[in-house]
Every structure is written in C-alpha cells, then in structure tokens.
Amino acid sequence: MGREFRIGTRRSRLALRQTELICDALRERFPDIVITPKPIVTQGDRDLNSSLQTIGGKGVFVKEIERELLDGTIDFAAHSLKDVQPVLPDGLVLGCFPKRDSPFDCLISPQPYERFDDLPTGARIGTNSLRRQAQLLHRRPDLVIVPIRGNIDSRLRKIETEHLDGVILAEAGLNRLYPSPVRAGGEDSRTDPQTEYLGNRNPELNGLYRLSLGGVLLPAAGQGAMVVECRADDRETLDLLAAIDDPVTRDEVLTEREFMTTLGGSCTFPIGAYAMAMVPPEADERCVAFEGLVASPDGTHMFTERSLGTISDHVGRATAEGFIDQGVLPLIDPSVRI
Numbered sequence: 001m002g003r004e005f006r007i008g009t010r011r012s013r014l015a016l017r018q019t020e021l022i023c024d025a026l027r028e029r030f031p032d033i034v035i036t037p038k039p040i041v042t043q044g045d046r047d048l049n050s051s052l053q054t055i056g057g058k059g060v061f062v063k064e065i066e067r068e069l070l071d072g073t074i075d076f077a078a079h080s081l082k083d084v085q086p087v088l089p090d091g092l093v094l095g096c097f098p099k100r101d102s103p104f105d106c107l108i109s110p111q112p113y114e115r116f117d118d119l120p121t122g123a124r125i126g127t128n129s130l131r132r133q134a135q136l137l138h139r140r141p142d143l144v145i146v147p148i149r150g151n152i153d154s155r156l157r158k159i160e161t162e163h164l165d166g167v168i169l170a171e172a173g174l175n176r177l178y179p180s181p182v183r184a185g186g187e188d189s190r191t192d193p194q195t196e197y198l199g200n201r202n203p204e205l206n207g208l209y210r211l212s213l214g215g216v217l218l219p220a221a222g223q224g225a226m227v228v229e230c231r232a233d234d235r236e237t238l239d240l241l242a243a244i245d246d247p248v249t250r251d252e253v254l255t256e257r258e259f260m261t262t263l264g265g266s267c268t269f270p271i272g273a274y275a276m277a278m279v280p281p282e283a284d285e286r287c288v289a290f291e292g293l294v295a296s297p298d299g300t301h302m303f304t305e306r307s308l309g310t311i312s313d314h315v316g317r318a319t320a321e322g323f324i325d326q327g328v329l330p331l332i333d334p335s336v337r338i
Helices: 013-029 055-060 063-071 130-139 152-161 169-179 233-243 247-264 315-325
Strands: 004-010 034-040 076-080 092-096 103-108 124-126 144-146 165-172 209-212 226-231 271-278 287-295 301-310
Touching: 004 063, 004 169, 013 034, 013 076, 013 152, 013 169, 013 226, 013 233, 013 247, 034 063, 063 076, 063 092, 063 169, 063 226, 092 233, 103 152, 124 152, 130 144, 130 271, 130 287, 130 301, 152 165, 152 169, 165 169, 169 209, 226 233, 247 271, 247 315, 271 315, 287 315, 301 315
Parallel strands: 004 034, 004 076, 124 144, 124 165
Antiparallel strands: 076 226, 092 226, 103 165, 103 209, 271 287, 287 301
C-alpha cells in the first residue's frame, strides 16, 4: 500500500462528486496510493439564506477547508475554481487544474425554448449571481430576477415553489451530477444551443429542459473548472497532482483569473471572463482568445472587450487595465470614485 493522502471537500453532493472525479483520476495514474476524502462544512454551507455578497462572497465556501490545509489535517483540497478567492492565503498554491468541463451557463425550465428570447415577457428567472443578473437585464429588461441560493437540486425545486419560468445554472455542475449519454453543451454551445429534455439524463429531472446560454451569458472566471489546492512546500503532493494537470485548462483559467484579479473583484461581482487557448500552426507559444465583461448590476451599463495574444502577453490583465482606464471600477464597487 502506498502513502495515504487526505483530500478536503465541501459536503454538497456536487462537491463530493467532483472530489470523486479527482480521486479517480489520481488512482488511475497511481494505483497504489490511498486517498481518503474529508467532508468539511463551510460558512457558505451553514448560511443558505443570506446572499453571498452579505456573508463574504464565494470565499465562504473555502476558508474552513484552507484552514485545515494550513493546519496539516488534510493534504490537498478539491474546489470549484470559481469559489476560490483571487488571492490565496500565504503558504497555499493551486496545485493542478484537471481538464475543464463546459464553462457556460444554461437555462433550466419547465417549458422547452429554442432560443433565450423566446421566454415570455416578464418571465421570472432564478439566480443569485450579479454577473448573470446584469447580462440578463441588459438583454431583457422586462425579466424579473428572483434571488435564489442552494445546491443544484434545491434550486431546481424552486422552479415550482417560487413559480419561476426558469433558473440559471452552470452547465458543468449539471453535467457532473447528471451525465448525458450524448454530451450536450461545451465549446459548441455558443453557436448551437441544443434544447435538451433532461428527463433523458435522469428521472429526477423529468419535466425539465436545458437551453445552453453560451451565446447569451459570458461565464464567471474559472467557471466549469475544478482545482486542487495544496501547501506550497509540499513537494510530494505537488508532484502527485502534476499528473492530472491539464495545461490548456490552466492557461485559460489563469488568464480569466488574472482579468478578475486586476479589476480587484471576485465572482460575486458583475464580471464575466472567457478564455480559449489554442496553438496556431507553426507557433511556438499557445495563444489565447479572450473576452471580458464588466457591467452594472441592473444591466444599464456594460463594457465588453475581445482580445487575442500569446500567454506571455497576459491578455486578461491587459483587458482589465483597459477597462480601468475607461472608468468601470465604480460599476463594480460603488465606493470607488473617479
């Protein structure tokens, strides 16, 4: 038997599923190691009523886990990357980025819609994300945004209990909890939304339909990506995690996080970011096509920018600096004055 590693995770069904995927990938490469999950209750899990903006943003889903990492009670931790704060505690690093799932959002509704704009006037849409809210209202000011929190299953139940026309979810979470035999979404969902009856995935989803919003909403930085966090001085763990690191995913999500960090925000702010890495023919360095967005929460103001460059060009940071020069910071933080 090889060394035993302890992996920290939230207790939510999705977090445990993502931890399982990471453990399976490591065991496939290192059959002799033993990995023991340790579920940890976080502040974000305890307080399901307050908005994330009120209780401290997405960092409330990782602080208790990071504390156990620093104390040495766990060896590494599995997170959804968009839950991880732009600046890590001293002594911790992001050890690996497994291959990313779909970075996009989707509409889950009790009625099938071929296009997002087919939603009826005044439709009630559930989301607690200022990023989603801003983009939805910019496109459709008639929509009624209903704040909802909770795990995927509880948000789906609120379609009925809150009399919603639909809820907005990340496609990646849906894909991991309810895999599709014929994979929908992903990169192509920006051009081919693919209305899907979810009852074909799982009987628990009977009566619900999925419409990809890849061409409607720019995702949060790091959306769809998992990440494994560990101690910076733990060389053995870092070497282990390197085996499941996906370099393309790493380049994409770090470009997106660089954009968010330069703006001084987190994924609770109305900031969107999407990077797609590629290696052009006869090129020595991977290139990144990047799109960034900053908006006011009510959708009345929106800045978007697309750029293309190499990894060393830091297009995420450059795009953010351009937004700052345009005076967008007050849209993110009203305390900023220009």
